[in-house]
Amino acid sequence: MVAEGTSGGKAQELLDHLKNQIVACDMEGSIAAARQVVDARIDPIWAMKYAIGEAARIVGEKFDAGDYYLPHLVMAGDAMAAVGEVFEKVLPQDRTTAKKVVVIGTVEGDMHSVGKNIVAMMLKAGGFTVYDLGVDVKSSAFIAKAKEVRADIIALSSLLTTTLPYQREVIEDLKAQGIRDRFKILIGGGPVTPEWAERIGADGLGKDAVEGLKVAKALVGME
């Protein structure tokens, strides 16, 4: 951690304050705290790794423990994104961090969103840039968006047995276009099993949101 002109103790204090503002889901407080970190000339890369990373871990644990709910994940994710923007502005060009990108949605013919929403918010809180396409998403829409935003992962949710084949369809369409290797495919949902994931050639399966985040990070080499 580099903090020009700021003592180590003071720097830690500012970073902890920033972390706590994010955990408290306070958008304005988080932005103000981020600006204080910037003013104190604390290394923004370190600040993001520590404050946002730690905040994401704590928020995830609170959700898992039942103390936080889906809206908290949304608000914390928004706060993290806003803080990220504050730091990105002061990063030298050669040190800008490229976040890993996920395109997520519930597959065609399926209107269920609860599980997908939780995963999307966990991924956002976990440091990914997330594009949530909603429900009843056609394969072509997944692929088009993934290409547009240069996604690292396409995450496919399915809660009906009869919509599982649309997860396979996305993979088949990627192969047909010769771009299967450009994206990692992460699948999830009630009827999804490890056998299904293997059968269709998915890269990973998350049986719940916490595991989904872990698997997503592993797929893209994030710690």
Place this chain on the structure above:
Amino acid sequence: MISLLEIARRSQEGPKVTDRDWEMGLFQKMKALAEKYQIRYPADGSWFNHDPSLVDRAFEAALEFLIDRGIFCVSTGRIIQLTEAEIRTALREAPRQILMGEGRDQRVFRQQKIEGPGPLNFCPGHHSPFTEELAPLVVQNFAQIPRTDFLEGFNFSSVGGYEIVGTPMEAYASRRQLAWMREGIAQAGRPGLAIVYYPLNTRPAAMLAGLDPIHGLRPTDGILISALPDVKVESDMLAAALVYEEYGAFKISGSFAIAGGFCGGLEGAVIEGIVKPIAAMIVYRVSLQYTGVEHTSNLSSLKITLQPYNWARSLVNQVLNTKTPIICMAWVIPTSGPGTETNLLETAIRSIEAPINGANLYAPRHSRARMNAGQTPLEAQWALEVSDATIRAGWNREKAGEVLWRIAERLKDRPPEEGFPIQECYDLVNHRPRPAYQDLYGRVKEELSRLGLPLKDGP
């Protein structure tokens, strides 16, 4: 009551809002209402709600939500707004009992009283995936349970060697599901038993393909048309509701709230648990609803979640049974699979709660059911046995709560067990549990008898 055509119009013309704004607005509103109406878990060791004033306040909170926010149609991105007069008229005019089935299997399904005398109405099974070669035999086994009032369909992934994908196959598979149901109930000697279509997909082709009094759904049968979480409805389901309303079939909705979602925590889930059934009743004309509060971890079979969600479930059902005409069902969804001790203990808990909460019994099955491994007839008969014993004992909330805490102690810190496929724990040909499962059932029955549940011999 406001007509379905008017509902359809409002779903097309109501104010537009994004999904995100609806969801976050729902959270903020639920939080504010919980505060305004002092909806709070007392944490006093009570299993059930004992505060009648809280029943009144929770109902008012739910009414205020519906009047102030309305219902969100995800298909059009518009809000279906309702006036207080329209909501109160709907609550006044909706039926408290419905007729289903034909001939000697005609049944009256009714709203129950809190701590009431019962007997409970009963759907023993399905809403669970089974492969096509087992289907009619499974249906027959469940239909043979004498107290069965209706039987729900099931999910499957292929038919005749074809994977079910796309609208044509979904429509065809829907007809097959219902044909197998009709075959199974006939083999059980109950051709008039009401069956309920379980949607393989919610697109109109799949929802309507089974309308066929000869081979599929009769006007005396039913269909599952569920409201979505976060007080959302869909145009396709509304279309199906319109058609079935004319056809005559009754409708069921899964209307429980999910704590941890956009409704927030426990208190928000209580409010949504009341709002959602009222919304489903008005928008889809649903007659039966499985109601209450669940937690996301329970639904995902991650951990056995009990209090305070049992308290929340009791409060929701108390409101619905005393303030509305909604006919409640207790969805018995253990986190453990069939053939396991934890499944039988979790099922017992829900089945003791059901008569105390004024809820009929509905389809015991593993909360994250795998193919052919969601349920067997034994759990259904066990649920009935336990709830009948509760009614016979004349328990009130206090007494039932004492026994429930003792059973809960047996589940403390235990992880869910995956369970076994139906063929491994139940002999479908000879219609009885396999010996090992029968032994397990006997041991659990004896244990619960020692804990205070007055079970008879049998089945």
